[in-house]
Amino acid sequence: MRGRDIVSSTWYKIPHIESENSKSIFLKAKTTLQSAVNNLKVSIPSHTQEDLLDIIVVLAVNQQLQPWNNADLICCCQELLPQLLAQHDLEANMPHKLFEKYPKLCLEMNVLISSTLRRDQWQDHAIMCSFYTWYCKELSFPLVSEYLDILLPPSLHLVDSYIDEMKVIGVECLSHIMKESGKAELKWHGRSGVILDALLKLTYSKHEPLLVILHPTLIQILEVLDTDSNSVRVSKFCVLLALI
Template identity: 25%
Template sequence: MEHDSSRESPSRDGSSLPGEWLSSSLGQAFSQIVHRLNDQESRRGRARNRALQHLDVLLESRPCHRLFEGSGASLLGMPEMLGKLAKALEKCAAPPKEQEGREDGYSEGAEQAAEVGSLFIKLLRIIVSARGCLLFREWESVVQHLAGPIYIFAVTHSLQQPWTTPRSQFIAGKVLALLLQITGCDSVAGFLYGESEDEKGKFTEIMELLKPDLNKESWKNNPATKHVFSWTLQQVTQPWLNQHLEKILPPSLLISDDYQTENKVLGVDCLHHIVLNVPAADLLQYNRAQVVYDALFNHLYTPEHHLIQAVLLCLLNLFPVLEKALRWKGDTARPTTHCDEVLQLVLTHMEPEHRILLRRTYARNLPAFVKRLGILTVRHLKRLERVILGYLEVYDGPEEEARLKILETLKLLMQYTWPRVSCRLVVLLKALLKLICDVARDPNLTPEPVKSALLEEATDCLLLLDHCSQGRVKGLLAKIPQSCEDSKVVNCIRKVQQVSEGTPYSGT
């Protein structure tokens, strides 16, 4: 009888296979905690708090620190159980839905995240201390099951968001640092795509974990998911990104197609990162580049300057990809491009626009379009002329960003389309002289460095205009210094005259 009793519970006296008894006992305890954390009714109630407290006590206990002792057979199922525990904890700390996102709910969620983060730190430290007890294969299995959920938790709460506090961010940062230490990675980028060529990173696994929450029906259930996806995506660059294109492009398009401007900008930033880091051949395959272009083009009709800025920057990098598919034969006219189409729409919106922020955004990007089209900008010359003249007349605030960018655009336009400039000499000369006089006589609104920049850019435009008209500007300005009493205006005109005559201008 005694012999049979000792065989039924061999490890209670520590005489045989203690690891098996420990793993079995702790596995059952972990299983119960996971069950309680996954229970929808108790996830945000007292049962959840009791489960977290129970887990805290368990992780502090001596048996848990001997979790990985014993033979390989005793570890059977433990990595999977720890993975389920990590997933349950990550879901438990997830912020509430967007529609429920009141400040009090977010405050409570940040405290919950800090508590969960502390539990992750204790668990990871146990894993670190057990490194010497495990075979490489066993260690890899443990890390494989824990890495994904813990990474998602760490990124969710380490970024500055409405659901985070300095404390929860600090704890989440420590969790991420410990995770990188365990995986032997020097950076998040290395963790995602692998530190070496033969090492497989965790990016695919992370995307698979995020996938259920990144479809049309569920992506707003957790407000952190889109930020985790976006931040993770932007850590991976070429040449590693193109192999994941099927996983990252649909969610990026989905987020950019939302009705909220914040989400649109986030999605466009994701698309921009894809355009910059995926080879043109892959983007052109299956008409992906055209799909991205259509999605971006539709955003140009919105009046949000942040969104317009993000869209125009992305389009400017997408144009070279789209134009690779075009074929031009020298005996025919060049076909219109996507850049022509976008510039035409931008100029249509610029003419009547009165909102300062939008005017600045359009003007900021206009030089890049002229550079992109080069001599083909002549197709848009009449409309560009109207926009330039209109924008030069309007004061743009102390920094004068719009007028400075319009002057830069005018310089580029004259350089690329100089044969067509001489017939517009009088109109452009009047606009530039009026601008110089307005800036020179402005008593207090514009800071002196900005005034100097405007006068210098306007003078450069006069010089280019003089070259394009074979010196006619110098003749038209000849009598102004004799009648003008403003020294700043006279200096600008003298510079044009002296440089036109071939004399170096040193200023006064």
């Protein structure tokens, strides 16, 4: 069984997960993956490097409960992901090493993210939002710094969502991006100012899970801005006042 047999190479480009077509595709993915568990004793099908993108995406978006999966599929994908890494001589808890080992894979993922999670259409790609969240949080320095132009826009779109849960995910991604990238890169092209403006808008929220993660993330961006002695754009006092 080849990687392509897991699911059609275009499955993740379907815009609406609510559609019957999308449901049937995920049912096919579920059936195929569970068959791999039962018949191959949780063994990843043989695959080429070209198949990696399809396999990783279907495994990544089924690591947690989502509208398109269930507990059985999640359990299956959680077992298969470490085996995929093992086949590439990587430790089970280090998916980011796969990206370092295959730079071309990262480029393919970046193209996929940038082409689907644009400002005018990201809301129609819940599946890709889930993949982006997983991918972003698995990347580390220096790849995060290298891919800032790809990683930042989707996180800002999520922060700007009208859904509180999406805002939380966006702030989590921004926090990870700031943690794993250089302060100099964050200040280029006014990125730090854009991040701060997006975060300050959330201080009016009454959603407790959002506020819990928002406050330390605001401190993170202040630390980035504080390294620029010539910057007078932001008053730390004003930001701290917003936190009260």
